[in-house]
Amino acid sequence: MTSELGSLLADTVTRLFNDLATKELIESAEKGAWPDKLWRALEEGGLTLPLVPESAGGAAGTWLDAHVVVRASGRHTAPVPLAETIIAGWLLSRAGLEVPLGPLTLAPVHEDERLTLARGGGGFAVSGTATRVPWGRHAGHVVTLSEADGRATIALIPGGRARITEDTNLAREPRDTLVFDKAPVLAAAPAAGVPADAIRLYGAMARAAQMAGALESCLEQAVRYATERKQFGRPIGSFQAIQQSLAVLAGHVAASGIAAESAFRAADRGDARFEVAAAKVRVGEAAGIGAGIAHQSHGAIGFTYEHSLHFATRRLWSWRAEFGSESAWARDLGRAVVGRGADDLWPMLTERP
């Protein structure tokens, strides 16, 4: 299913993260530094705007192409708002707006928060509070989806116009509170065919793919450790107890990978709500179990800051709660299924590719 562009993006992104997303870089980002060199390399490599048309400086790809990049950013626990920028760029181009260079973020990320757009002075002004905004302090621009003149509208706001209170998630990724008080909007346009909760929907899809990537990292590290670490005179991976747990982890990694990818494929085809919900729920469950197994097989060393396992596991613990928790998405999915009725369960599953 991987397109030519997808393979190209996969090669580029893997090479780039291998070179630049080092342990030192992630550690310095956790202390608050912005990894400018990594971000520029991503931009120069054409990885930040996979869905934006070529005429607007993007790669004119599909969500499945984007999936490759988003998943890799999770696998390498890259401390940059790549997923957020990809979604924001897509939203802007759907509204026919120009996509600026530099990191972008999305706000609000919470269901019950709204930024309001009001006309004034020849354009729009934005007001309101958005909490837990990913990379808020580093974002050159914030993209929001709100209502203006009774229509769902995408608006581009300069990052510098918000009052920012800094905070982080468990993985020390910025999750800031942004307060806008009649801040001027750079550009705004109606978003044809974009659902009102697009930020939550596509955000959940991205987090599912990032978690699938982080779970791959957990498995890779755990298998490597089990082969290298010796106890009782032999590698611990030769013990059945360890083999059986890592096999369980491998099952969750496989399930997560295909669940996330399937959501991106559905996004290319239209309404991805069912697949996104299924992915966020299934991958979220895998995140909890998978992180647990990865830690157990690493013993105490995996519990230290010095070891790199926690870059993946702390992200898993945070990401599963972002853009709607598993329980929230599971309720949505359950409501949809119960709404169709018991005898439509199988038709509902199979009408989707």
Add this chain to the structure above:
Amino acid sequence: MPTTFRFALRDLPPEAEALRGEVRAFLREQFSGAKPVTRARSWGGFDREFSRRVGARGWIGMTWPKRYGGHERSFLERYVVLEEMLAAGAPVSAHWVADRQSGPLLLRFGTEEQRERILPGIVRGELAFAIGMSEPDSGSDLASIRTRAARADGGYVVNGTKVWTSNAHISDYLIALFRTQIVPDKKHEGLTQFLVDLKSTKGITIRPIIDLAGRHHFNEVNFTDAFVPEAARVGNEGDGWKQVTTELAFERSGPERYLSSISLIRELIREVSARPDERSLEQVGRLVAGLATLRQMSTSVAGMLQAGENPNLEAATVKDVGTTFEQSVPELVHALIGTEPTNETGSPFQQVLGYITQTAPSFSLRGGTREILRGIIARGLGLR
């Protein structure tokens, strides 16, 4: 992580999707009035009349060559027929074992004479097969089997006992693994597979083994100086281990490894619909997320078969993740609703719960235990 451990998304082709409608209409006609607990039995159900009707529709031996009665259709078309049958809870086991593993085994390793004699009957849904692998002292350690097939004039004389032989008492043939040679310290050598005629072979005694719920599907099959002709040998003497592992890969690759509890999920949704509180909706959502993901994994394995790849590792993974999922369903129903599971009395929901609760332990035993499968996965990870 080895690159072989990869589940590629797969689209079912239009001809397979077109077939789905036909199969669904056929099943609706056959089962519109079936009780939920009957549907819950699914591939535990044995119904020769049904199998003949499926054969008449051209849905057995779908991928096999036409010269043996097959239909030369794709693995993905076959896959759609399978998943529709299982999701509907059709009683497939009178043709199922042969379609899934015995037929493919004969196609691959059997003699021309065996193929011509046996395969057309399977395709018509007239020949039911049982599998003779396990023995009283050989379960997961299959290579340790002791049932002996000793060379005799024109064939072999067989002595020993097979157990857990599902449907042997109502089947026509048994594909059995016997020891034709004792090679000291090399238990994987000297094994050979045979096509045993259960109806006419003298010296075979079939005794029921009743399962925990009082049902009869298992049997013990005893061979006492049973004569099996040369023409019944499948493959070369000593190739049995290689063949049997191939056969087990066929067995593990289908969608039946995650759909065993779908009837219970369906009945749970019916219960929840009556009073859809937040907690129940969440749990239904979690189940559907698991189900949808497993279907993608399973379709991916079918795609690998279609592409001529060997998805051993992937099939073991789907089976392990799938049976864990299937077994979680009655647990979840218990936590959520707490209705008492019943046998023949009670509501349809209670009966389905009773059936699945009492069948669930077998999900992670049949076709290779969970522990064996995880060993296969661990080998795929490079740990052994």
